[in-house]
Amino acid sequence: MSFNMYVPTRILFGLGAVKKLHEQEFPGKKAVIVISNGKSTKENGYLDTVKSEMSKAGVETVVFDKIQPNPLKATAEEGGKFARENNCDFIVALGGGSVMDASKAIAVSATNDGDLWDYAFGKTGKGMPIKNAPLPIVAVTTTAGTGSEVDQWGVITNPETNEKIGFGGIDELFPIIAVVDPELMKTVPPRFTAYQGFDALFHSTECYIAKCSNLMSDMYALTAIENIGNYLPRAVKDGNDIEAREHVALANTLSGVVMTLSSCTSEHSIEHAMSAYHQDLPHGAGLIMISKEYYKYFISQHICDERFVKMAKALGMENADKADDFITALEKLQNDCGVGDLKMSDFGIEKIEADVIAANARETMGGLFEADPCELGHEDCAEIVKKSYR
The missing domain is CATH 3.40.50.1970 (Rossmann fold)
Structure with missing residues (x-):
């Protein structure tokens, strides 16, 4: 607390x-x-x-x-x-x-x-x-x-x-x-609106499952997740939808605050390693591509199932009752925003880089691994990248 x-x-x-x-x-x-x-x-x-x-x-x-x-x-x-x-x-x-x-x-x-x-x-x-x-x-x-x-x-x-x-x-x-x-923000193109919105989303989802999450960070995180889930698809569809832009902007600022109260986790370390080698990779795109396999890993450990259920509900899946429902809700949101089909190969990333990316992530931003809800070893980290590869 x-x-x-x-x-x-x-x-x-x-x-x-x-x-x-x-x-x-x-x-x-x-x-x-x-x-x-x-x-x-x-x-x-x-x-x-x-x-x-x-x-x-x-x-x-x-x-x-x-x-x-x-x-x-x-x-x-x-x-x-x-x-x-x-x-x-x-x-x-x-x-x-x-x-x-x-x-x-x-x-x-x-x-x-x-x-x-x-x-x-x-x-x-x-x-x-x-x-x-x-x-x-x-x-x-x-x-x-x-x-x-x-x-x-x-x-x-x-x-x-x-x-x-x-x-x-x-x-x-x-x-x-x-x-x-x-x-x-009205002139941001649809795809980049999506990339940026998911970056804000993952700031809050990571901070919500992090070891150092607390009552105050939870409040900010869940509110941000709700606003992204409800309004990001609208902002992507119509950049002039001011109501949607307002709510996504609010989620973004809340996600910035939540990072001062809790901590991002190794998802950001992995993506930073990816874009360290591939300068043209948009940060949000990299996060989207690894997100499903990343969260599946922690769901498989059953370390904070109730938090994944709450995040699924915040994304709009009102009947969520199991941790896997978060992946379903996340996948739907990505598809609704037109970014569910992103491929690492389209950004010049090769599958054989997985081991190097995993090592770089820990060497350069190892501190975020300490915030993970449970241990994510090198092999498991590399496996997340491999499974995410398309």
């Missing part, structure tokens, strides 16, 4: 929330707006809107527009240097999870000397403490997937060592303000 809750982020949630940005208090007069290296943020007018809001607040801005879908260590270091050279007081992260994740690494790099990997954990990271306070972050999310707008973690990839790991974890990396405006 015990929990330790600290989520200091001011959350501006709802339609038109971005237009209230200029009313907030900011930690300085100059900000670097961090966006992706794609076109959507600019073409959809989101960048202009945020620049205008900051201008109204008397804040000067510069733009760093180089973040990849799986953000790289070198890019974060370049962003940190850019922020320093432009004498920026804080960061405005405008985009999806990758942008917000990268912004946390940029915030650290901007105020701390040395290689970014000096402060990273995992196989080759030095795990040094972050000595100087990172730049404050304002997060304006344009997707509903990671919940990174309300937590203190980011994920960064080091392609030289094939490591994709969680980065940060200190209180100073909680965004000071999070803007969650469903209007900014």
Whole structure:
């Protein structure tokens, strides 16, 4: 029942929330707006809107527009240097999870000397403490997937060592303000709406079965799962369905909060290993492809059957009465969202990689295995990847 809750982020949630940005208090007069290296943020007018809001607040801005879908260590270091050279007081992260994740690494790099990997954990990271306070972050999310707008973690990839790991974890990396405006999510394509929605879902399902789950995290997790189950198929079908977008956005933010109360499990470690070797693999897609076999493993151990029943009911299967019903409900949701047919082979993954992926997952993000409801050994982990392969 015990929990330790600290989520200091001011959350501006709802339609038109971005237009209230200029009313907030900011930690300085100059900000670097961090966006992706794609076109959507600019073409959809989101960048202009945020620049205008900051201008109204008397804040000067510069733009760093180089973040990849799986953000790289070198890019974060370049962003940190850019922020320093432009004498920026804080960061405005405008985009999806990758942008917000990268912004946390940029915030650290901007105020701390040395290689970014000096402060990273995992196989080759030095795990040094972050000595100087990172730049404050304002997060304006344009997707509903990671919940990174309300937590203190980011994920960064080091392609030289094939490591994709969680980065940060200190209180100073909680965004000071999070803007969650469903209007900014209407242009996300259907498939990516699904990928992102399932990422949010699995944050909550993992935290719900984790050893460290508690009464508070359970409340957030089940509410998030219900909102994904009821509204994600609608958001995928019609991106302009604002009611659906609102509920999926809420689930996303709740899933971000639940990760500060509980912990993700090894499902995320496995997917991070997959995309560490395959940069073009969307995180949510990777999670979807391994999810059924992953949860089947824990169901077979009968370690928390009642929790799987409750999750099945939260996904809309009201008559669920056995753990296997969760897999049925999960499969239906994936099919309803048009992502039930994803194949690893379509993303360049080969079945023979299973052993390497399993080893990488434990070496780079072994801590999440400790949160699993029961032990998941190397062979079982590799078998999950093999069984998921198509």
